[in-house]
Each structure stands twice: as C-alpha cells, then as structure tokens.
Amino acid sequence: MRLYYKYLLILFKSQMQYRTSFWLLSVGQFFIPLTIFAGLYLLFERFGQIKGWQFFEVALCFAIIHMAFSLSECFARGFDQFSSLVIKGEFDRLLVRPRSTFVQVLGSKFEFIKFGRLLQSIIVLVWALSNLPIEWTSIKAITLMLMIVSGVLIFTGIYMLAATMCFWTVQGLEVANIFTDGGREMAQYPLNIYQKWVARFFTYVIPFGTVNYLPLMYILGKTQGNGIIYLLTPIAGGLFILPCFLFWQFGVRHYRSTGS
Amino acid sequence: MKVYGSVLKLRLSMGMQYRAAALAGVATQFFWGFITIMVFEAFYEYAVQTPPISLREIISYIWLQQAFLVFITMWFRDNELFELITSGNIAYELCRPCELYGFWYAKLLAQRLSSAILRCFPILFVSFLLPKPYNMTLPPSLTTFLLFLSALLLGLFLLVAISMFLYISVFITMSPAGSLLVFSILGEFFAGLIIPVPLMPTWLQKIANVLPFRWTADFPFRVYSGHIPQNEAMIGILIQLGYLLVLVLLGRFALNRVIRKVVVQGG
Amino acid sequence: MIQLEGISKSYKIAKRSTGLRQAAKSLFYREHTIIDALKDISFSIKPGEIVGYIGPNGAGKSTTIKIMSGILVPDTGSCTIMGYTPWKDRIQYVKNIGVVFGQRSQLWWDVPVMDSFELLKDIYKVPLQEYKATIDLLIETLELQEIVQSPVRQLSLGQRMRSEIAASLIHNPKILFLDEPTIGLDAVSKIAVRQFIKTINKEKGVTVILTTHDMNDIESLADRVILIGKGSLLYDGHLEKLRKRFGxxxxxxxxxxxxxxxxxxxxxxxxxxxxxxxxxxxxxxxxxxxxxxxxxxxxxxxxxxxxxxxxxxxxxxxxxxxxxx
The missing domain is CATH 3.30.70.250 (Malonyl-CoA ACP transacylase, ACP-binding)
Incomplete structure (x- = not known):
C-alpha cells in the first residue's frame, strides 16, 4: 500500500511537469461527460421518462457508473495501457523487481486528469440525491458505497482481462472498449430498459446489473423484501475481479514460458 | 493534384496494415449503435406526444453515424501534425514545393477517407441484415440517395476545413489540448452526435442551425432517411458549399498569417 | 555462485504472411516455426568474476540473461544462482540481482533522477540507513552530483546510462547483469562506465555478467569470455587464450x-x-x-x-x- 502511494506521488510529479496541459485536460474530462449528461437531460425534457424511470433516478445511475468508471480509469490505467508496456519490453523490468506484478502494473500509470470526470459525476450524484425522495437508512447508504466500489472492481477486471490478452496478441485489443467505454455507456441507464439478452449478458457475464439495477431499485424503494440481499448484490458483482486476477496470473506465467 | 492522390494512396495502404484494429473498431461501433438504438427505443415506447423524428429515421441516423464516425468526429486527429507544429519542425514542411494548406488538407482528408473506407462497408452491410426493428433501411428514392451522397461528401470537406482551424490554433497556443477540447465538445454536441438535432429544444436547434457543425453530420444523415425533404436538401447543399468556401478561404488566410509569424520569429 | 546446466529453450514463432488471402487464412490457423534459442547451455561462474557474454545478434544472449534474471522459464535444464532457482523463487531471488537493459530505461522520464532512486528504494525495501550510504557512494563514484536533480528527459545518453547503473545498484545486489551497457555512448562515457564496473567489482565483490558488441568493453573488463552462437556454447575461457589461439x-x-x-x-x-x-x-x-x-x-x-x-x-x-x- 505504501509502495502504491509512492508510485502515485512520482506519477503526480511527472504529470505536474506539464501543468497547463494537465489543467486543460482535466477541464476536458469534466466537460466531455457533461455534454453526454446534457444530452440525457434534453431527452428527458422531451420524453419525460424512460420505461417508468424518472430523470433523477437515471441521473443517480449515471453518476454512479461514471464515478466508478473515472475512478478505475484513474487508478487502473496501468492495465488499460498495458500493451505499450509489453511492446516496449518494459514488462521484463517489472519481473526483475521483488514485488508482485499486479502492484507494479497498477503503479505504472495514473491519470490524474480523470479527476475532472470524477468531479463531474460527484456533482451529478449530489444533484440527483438531493432531488430524490429517498428514505435513507444506513443499509441504503452502505449499498450506495458498495455500488461504486463494485463498479470500480468490474471496470478494473475488464482492464485486466484486456491486459492479459496482450501476452498473446497486441492486435485488436480495442475490442475491450466494448466492455469498458461501451459498458459505461450502456450502464448509465438502468439495465432493464434494454432487451432481455443485453440485460442478461450484463448481469451474469459482466455483472453491471449488480451495480446499476438491482441495488438501484432497492435504494429508490422500488422493491419489497429484505434489504440485505440487495446489499449483497454489488458485493457479488465485485467478485468479478477474482477470475480476472487468476487469468492475469495465468497470462504472466504464459509470458514467462514463451517470452513472446 | 497528383501529390494529393499519392498521399491518399499511401494512407490507404498504411490503414490496411491495421486490419485488426479496424475490425475491433467496427465491433465497438456496432455495440455502441445497438445500445444507442435501444435507449431511443425505450424512450419512444412511452412517448407522450409524437416526437419530431420517427424511430425509423433515428435508427438509420445512428447507423450512418457509426459507419461514418471518422467523417464526423473531431477527436480523430493527426498527432504528427501537432508535433510538427509544437516542435518547430514545421520548417521541413515549408520546404515542400506545394502550398501548405492544400497539402495538409489533403493529408487530413486522406486519413479520414482511408479509415472510413475500411470501416463503413462492414458496418453498413451488417446493419442492413439486422432483424427488425434494428435494421437500416434504404433511402426513399434514388434522388434522395444521390443528395445524401453529395451532402455526406460536402460534410466531410467541411469538417476537414473546420479541423484545419484546430491545427492553426496550435500555432498560437502551442498545445492542442485546449482547442481540441472546445472543438470536440461544442462541435460534437452541435453536430448532433450526442442527440440528434431535431430532438433538441427549439432554442438549441436555433444555435445549431447557425453553427457549421450540424452540416457535417446531422444534415446528411437526415437527408438519407428523407426526414429532410428533397427541395430543402438542395438548399442545404448550397449552404454547405457556402460554408465550405468561406471556411477554406478563412483557414488559408489564417494559416498564411501564422506561418509568416513563425518564419519572422525564425522558427 | 551461478550454475547453469543443460539449459535449453525454444520459441514457437507464428509465420507472418503478407497479402489479403494469407491474412484471412491466418485467422483460422497459423503455421509455426520452432526456433531453438538455446541448446544445452552449461557453465558456472564464481563470486567476484567479470564475465563477458558475447555472440552475434540473435545468438541467444538476451534469452540467457532473461533466464538468469528470472524473467523466462527454460524448457529443460537447471539453473541455480545463490541457491535459488531464478524462475521459481522470483521475488526472493531478484532482491539479490541488479539488471541493466542498455536499450531501455528504468527511470521515470519526467521526474528528477533522485525521485526514481527513492521509489526504487521502496520497491526493494532498502532500509533508510543503508540506502543513504549506498546512494552517497554511487553518486560520488559515478559523478552524479550535478544531474540527480534534473529530470531524466533532460539528460544526455551517457548521463542517463550512469544513472541507470546507479539505479540497478541501490539494493546492493550481489550479481549485476548488464545487457549492452555501453550501447550508443560516446568514448568518454564508455570509459567512465567501464571504470565504475571495475570499481564495484573490486571493492564490493559484485559478480558481473555483461553482454556487449563492443570488444573494447570485453578487453578492458572481462578476463573470461563466454561465446555463444546460434544457441550453442562455443567457447568458455580466458580472453588471452582465445587471443593466443587465433591472434x-x-x-x-x-x-x-x-x-x-x-x-x-x-x-x-x-x-x-x-x-x-x-x-x-x-x-x-x-x-x-x-x-x-x-x-x-x-x-x-x-x-x-x-x-x-x-x-x-x-x-x-x-x-x-x-x-x-
């Protein structure tokens, strides 16, 4: 953990070397999702609702997913940009150091400019929450936290899967964008507005549904029954990262036996 | 003219090298298109009043948008050019025996054309084969189609002319970040890439109509579906031509100005 | 100290084909060629030796270094270095070695050299006291005083290589692997680097294995050379003997x-x-x-x-x- 913090520090210093472009890019990261949010707002202004969901309910969903996405982009960028590490042969360097590859890859890159995006999603979150008549309980508050954490874990898991693919091929990795950028785009609306097969895929294969649908229903009071079960769904979703981690380990082993 | 042709050819063969990347891009755009359509589908299902553009028209709008993404997005840029300008290596370009504006214009045009050729056909092909209601439909008549083609091409020319200002601005700011930001956020929003222009509130539509961005994407896509009737499309094409003329002349003037400055300063 | 016995390693390389039809074909199946990168390599190195590891490009030098530094796992054979099998006890083992890849950097590009050193200190968990002593010595002997506060991107190639070498010695390794440490350097920097390698070998008893294409490196540093070609060991012995035999x-x-x-x-x-x-x-x-x-x-x-x-x-x-x- 201390090492991770050190990595953070050194990369922050690096990015501060280019201060103007740092601030401009941060501002950009603030505004780009803002136009998407503006689009969402305008659509609600015209249509009023989407399959029974009101604007602020969807805004809450939007904020949670974008928050999770920006956090994972900020902190797990090392995996997202892993292909360049492999192409340049820098991965060998990580292997001759006495630390786990996971921490080192994680520490190889941070994008602090993504804080702009994070800030934007926090503002949307506060705005949405202050306009929703939610009866807050501690379980609901914890659920909300877990939704964000679990979202970060899912996005990170996808980055790891894509990074592991680099050990076999570095071509066509953009497909992973379907699940990261595409997943974000899709998950900013509650999952049940989509066709069944999409909803199923994104619940059981890549468990976005456990972040943006089931617990969301609970927080908004659209469900009956035990809250604990809904509290558990984001935790289940977060477990997604475990197989990704194993796959990563497998990839490293493959790399070390082929050296390709 | 021959120079421009060989630039295009070179770009095409370079683009072919990255087949896998192109395929991956196609897959991503496909997914994206699907998601967007489903969102609109959900909105339309419970619409209280009839929206100003039908779901059918929206669907072809979205597929065209995905197929010709590189014709219409601002973030598709040439980092080489940025580097050339900021590093001062621009001097080499000035040694070439052709006018810089034309040369860069051709280069940028070629980049967009070559990536689009690789991507648009697979996307269009599959989108026609999709099950209803997600499939793309043919334009109502041949005339409409021809109008669409000319509008699309003019839109591309227009977009490249707009993007030239991006590079020109880097001469002054020395960092592409800021201009890229303004251009891509405002440009893409007002081109109708986030939501189609007819779905915007009236006051926003008024702004969009004044700016050049909408003529690069929103206009040709709606000509295709017939949402913009033929006679209006003719007028639109004239407006496109007008914009193109003005922007190219302005861009050329501005580029010559900034270059003269660079030369005077001694690079 | 270092013991390699019967190390072999082969790669499977997919045949790259040009042309559209071939490319389409390769989507479904790929032809592979098997390349023997190393064939039955055995040698042993005693503590405190400087060994020059030479051979033409593609002979298997890098592969051997990668195996010895725990990056790659060989197909057959055994390798024991300081009691460890490099690829098995990777994390424990690599604390004892330093590796310099001449063509790549381990320093962080945009921050002062010193910051990179400090981070490496944490990566290798070097105690503060020990770190201070080591870094002072390194800065002095490599003459880094004037450059440790500058970002790496502003350094010349020679300054960078000296910093790289210092970086790989922060944790006081017993063995130092140098993969082409003088590549691209000017004559003065080359001499400085060689001088330093000699010093740490003499004073700290660090075992050094270096690969190079510059025979002057070998001549001024290594008593012993191991020559490898097409994956096989061709010669292992004194430089002088080699000279006598041919020169x-x-x-x-x-x-x-x-x-x-x-x-x-x-x-x-x-x-x-x-x-x-x-x-x-x-x-x-x-x-x-x-x-x-x-x-x-x-x-x-x-x-x-x-x-x-x-x-x-x-x-x-x-x-x-x-x-x-």
Missing part, C-alpha cells in the same frame, strides 16, 4: 620521412604502404619485433612506430567464421 599476428605501423622506395622486410607482409607510412603484419613466433624495427630503421628515417596485437574484433570474426555462424 598470432602483430602489426607494426611506422611513420617516416618521405621515401618512395617500397619497403621489403623478410618475414612480414605489407598491409598498406604510402611514401610516409607503412603497416606491416608479422608472426611474432617466427620474426622478432626488434628485428622488424631494425630492418625498418635501416631502410627509412623512422619518425614513429607502434606495435599492436591483433584486435579482438578480428579474432571474433575469425571465430564466427570457424564455427560458421
């Missing part, structure tokens, strides 16, 4: 006052001749150096004479020829 010839370069009559000395052959200078080659076992010089001074008015052994590059070229690699 029997010496050359004499003589400058003299203008003389248009060609020089003739028995037992020598003329490599080049001009009215001011001649370069002769001879076999010292048959003709004595002093004899050649006497003959020379008889025939011309000598201004300057230099005698050289055959340069090691020539020996290596001969060796490569002999083994047909």
């Amino acid at each position: 029997t010839h010496k050359t004499i370069t003589a400058d003299y006052g203008k003389n248009t009559i060609p020089i003739q000395i028995p037992g020598t052959s003329i490599l080049s001749w001009s009215p001011e200078r001649v370069i002769l080659s001879f076999d010292p076992d048959q003709t004595k150096t002093s004899e050649v010089i006497t003959h020379l001074s008889d025939q011309v008015k000598l201004l300057d004479v230099t005698v050289e052994s055959q340069p090691i590059e020539d020996i290596i070229v001969q060796l490569y020829k002999e083994y047909k690699i």
